Amino acid sequence: MKIDISWRFVRVWQRNLAVYRTSWKINFLPPFLEPLFYLIAFGVGFSGLIGNIRYGTTQVSYVSFIAPALVAINIMNNSFFESTYGSFVRMYYQKTFEAMMATPLNAEEIITGEIVWGATKAVIGTVIMLVVISFFGLVSYPVALLIIPVSFLGGIAFGAVGMCFTALVKTIDLFNLPVFLFVTPMFLFGGTFFPLAGLPVWAQQVALILPLTHLVNVVRALNYGLFNSDVVIGIVYLAVFSLLTMPFALSRMQRRLIK
Amino acid sequence: MDNDQTLIKATNLKKSFGDFVAVREISFTVEKGVCFGFLGPNGAGKTSTIKMIYGASPVTAGDLFVFGLDIKTQARAIKSRIGVCQQENTLDPDLNVLQNFEIFASYFNIDKKTAQDRTMELLHFFALEQRRNSKVAELSGGMVRRLIIARALINQPELLILDEPTIGLDPQSRHQVWDKLEALKQQGLTILLTTHYMDEAASLCDELVIMDNGTILAQGSPQALISKYTGHHIIEVTEPGPDLVKYIQGKDVWQENLGHRLIIYAAEEHDLYRDLCSRFANKDCLLRSASLEDVFLILTGRELRE
Numbered sequence: 214m215k216i217d218i219s220w221r222f223v224r225v226w227q228r229n230l231a232v233y234r235t236s237w238k239i240n241f242l243p244p245f246l247e248p249l250f251y252l253i254a255f256g257v258g259f260s261g262l263i264g265n266i267r268y269g270t271t272q273v274s275y276v277s278f279i280a281p282a283l284v285a286i287n288i289m290n291n292s293f294f295e296s297t298y299g300s301f302v303r304m305y306y307q308k309t310f311e312a313m314m315a316t317p318l319n320a321e322e323i324i325t326g327e328i329v330w331g332a333t334k335a336v337i338g339t340v341i342m343l344v345v346i347s348f349f350g351l352v353s354y355p356v357a358l359l360i361i362p363v364s365f366l367g368g369i370a371f372g373a374v375g376m377c378f379t380a381l382v383k384t385i386d387l388f389n390l391p392v393f394l395f396v397t398p399m400f401l402f403g404g405t406f407f408p409l410a411g412l413p414v415w416a417q418q419v420a421l422i423l424p425l426t427h428l429v430n431v432v433r434a435l436n437y438g439l440f441n442s443d444v445v446i447g448i449v450y451l452a453v454f455s456l457l458t459m460p461f462a463l464s465r466m467q468r469r470l471i472k
Numbered sequence: 473m474d475n476d477q478t479l480i481k482a483t484n485l486k487k488s489f490g491d492f493v494a495v496r497e498i499s500f501t502v503e504k505g506v507c508f509g510f511l512g513p514n515g516a517g518k519t520s521t522i523k524m525i526y527g528a529s530p531v532t533a534g535d536l537f538v539f540g541l542d543i544k545t546q547a548r549a550i551k552s553r554i555g556v557c558q559q560e561n562t563l564d565p566d567l568n569v570l571q572n573f574e575i576f577a578s579y580f581n582i583d584k585k586t587a588q589d590r591t592m593e594l595l596h597f598f599a600l601e602q603r604r605n606s607k608v609a610e611l612s613g614g615m616v617r618r619l620i621i622a623r624a625l626i627n628q629p630e631l632l633i634l635d636e637p638t639i640g641l642d643p644q645s646r647h648q649v650w651d652k653l654e655a656l657k658q659q660g661l662t663i664l665l666t667t668h669y670m671d672e673a674a675s676l677c678d679e680l681v682i683m684d685n686g687t688i689l690a691q692g693s694p695q696a697l698i699s700k701y702t703g704h705h706i707i708e709v710t711e712p713g714p715d716l717v718k719y720i721q722g723k724d725v726w727q728e729n730l731g732h733r734l735i736i737y738a739a740e741e742h743d744l745y746r747d748l749c750s751r752f753a754n755k756d757c758l759l760r761s762a763s764l765e766d767v768f769l770i771l772t773g774r775e776l777r778e
Contacts, residue, residue, distance in 0.1 A: 221581075228575050232566040308562040314528045315556035316579035316627075317548045472489065472529055 216463055218321045225313065225326025226333065233334070244291075244338035248283045248345050255279055255406075256349070266408060268437070280351045281436035282405040284342050284360065285367070285429040288335040292368035293396060295331035296375035297388050303327075305385070310470060320470040321463050328376055328462065332368025339364035353438030360435050363448065367428045370451045373458035374424070380465030399425035404433075424454050477504045479631060479662050480525060484534035487520045487686075494520040496686040497534060502679075507653075507663040509677035511670070511768065513777045517686040518666035519559065519635055525664065526556045526633050539630065552580060555624030559635040561616050563608045563623070569595070570604045573623055580627040587626065594622040598652060614645025618652065625656075632656065634665040638672060650676060670765040684772045694764050701770055702762040707736040707745050710756035719751070730774075737762070 233240055256276035265272040303309040313323050339361060346352055378391045399405075402412065403425035409417050420426045431447035434440070480502040487495040495517040502508045510518040523529035524536055527547035536543045538550045564572050570591060577587035595601045598618045603611065611619065617637065624632060637653070638646040653676055657663060667673050673680050674694045681691045690697055698704070703726075709716065712734040720727055725744065726737040738744050738759075745759040 224578050307565055308560050312562035317552045318579050
């Protein structure tokens with residue numbers, strides 16, 4: 214089947230935005246509270262045990278080391294969980310896609326709308342988190358503002374890969390597999406809570422294959438006001454990753470939705 | 473070539489899923505302004521057929537033209553001119569009734585003002601105005617069904633497609649749905665529906681096809697099908713005695729012996745009925761009009777479908 218996407222995918226995005234707006238106060242809470250809790254727990258409670266962390270040739274405090282990682286993790290979670298559990302519920306239980314398929318919308322537009330929406334949620338979460346983290350004095354503006362467009366790119370990458378899983382799983386419980394084998398290892402070992410250098414060499418190489426490691430690298434550098442090779446490599450990686458996962462997600466979902 | 477009155481033209485239309493053939497090269501045409509029914513047991517290929525018509529399922533082989541447009545190349549244009557009411561509840565549970573309509577309208581690129589006006593008109597027509605701010609989960613089955621039909625009309629379609637429109641509804645709700653469909657028919661809307669309810673097909677459809685195993689077994693108006701396949705009257709004898717069975721077998725009439733029930737397709741034979749009553753004084757002997765259900769059972773058999 215050929216891929217045919219028009220700007221109508223925006224209609225699907227708007228539908229999700231309308232739902233989001235009906236409960237925006239609740240939706241705003243996680244990206245607001247999560248960094249707060251982490252920064253208090255790790256920054257106040259934990260960092261006394263650790264001291265500073267080496268970043269390149271300088272030293273940074275543990276709190277300022279993990280703050281950008283929290284932003285990156287939030288980008289991953291927002292878009293990945295939206296295009297897995299969220300999209301699966303709309304597709305399988307709510308028959309939302311079925312209703313859309315009987316209108317001028319086609320499967321590719323529905324899926325594109327879903328992925329772009331997940332990326333949008335990642336952007337919203339990122340903006341809220343940056344505001345919170347800024348109060349701790351941990352963000353170097355204006356370069357750090359580039360984190361916002363990066364969060365959209367990261368959202369597309371994680372949304373598209375999530376949608377690939379959605380196209381493949383038979384039941385919603387099976388999402389446990391990608392969550393525990395893909396998301397959780399990245400969350401723990403992607404240079405998030407300790408530097409990659411703390412891992413054996415082979416594990417560092419594995420980590421560099423995974424998208425969160427690159428997203429963390431980009432966000433961390435931009436957060437410190439740096440535009441270094443980490444940023445360039447990471448952005449190229451995320452773009453290529455999206456270009457590979459997006460067509461796969463679209464064609465697999467097409468196969469799943471059109472019988 | 474077709475005249476302007478032809479809305480749907482299917483020629484040797486086929487649908488298969490792997491090795492399974494759901495629709496076997498069927499041909500039919502639907503004229504403008506009629507209510508056209510697909511009647512058949514579960515798995516007959518009704519839903520597969522209409523899914524091809526509304527572009528949700530690709531045609532495996534054959535030709536299908538809707539509004540004179542080829543579904544294979546112009547699905548989007550066709551979909552923008554039809555309204556579809558699917559079998560399952562496809563209302564958006566995350567949204568209230570009004571939002572359901574307005575957002576559904578946006579999928580057709582209908583501007584907000586027009587969508588709002590049409591929504592109020594449709595809710596009024598289906599007597600659901602007081603439910604406009606309700607959540608979908610708060611609505612009864614009958615209301616949900618009427619809302620889905622109402623929502624399917626938001627783009628002012630030229631063709632309304634309904635897949636089992638009254639499945640699972642109580643008699644009151646069914647009749648309410650029928651009333652509304654009848655009214656839409658009066659307004660000149662072309663309606664295509666699938667059903668396995670005989671009374672529904674008989675009361676709503678001007679023309680219908682009876683499908684089984686992916687093929688069309690018969691086509692015509694309900695009355696024409698009844699007179700063609702069963703005659704006008706049927707005598708049914710419950711628990712027939714052996715002498716009655718023997719007597720009837722001696723007569724040259726079409727009959728079906730189901731063991732506990734004997735069915736005699738008697739055309740206009742009131743005499744036979746009187747004859748049976750007087751000879752056998754059987755209180756379980758019943759003379760009734762033939763119905764679409766008789767036609768259906770004759771054509772599709774009495775075996776259970778699983």
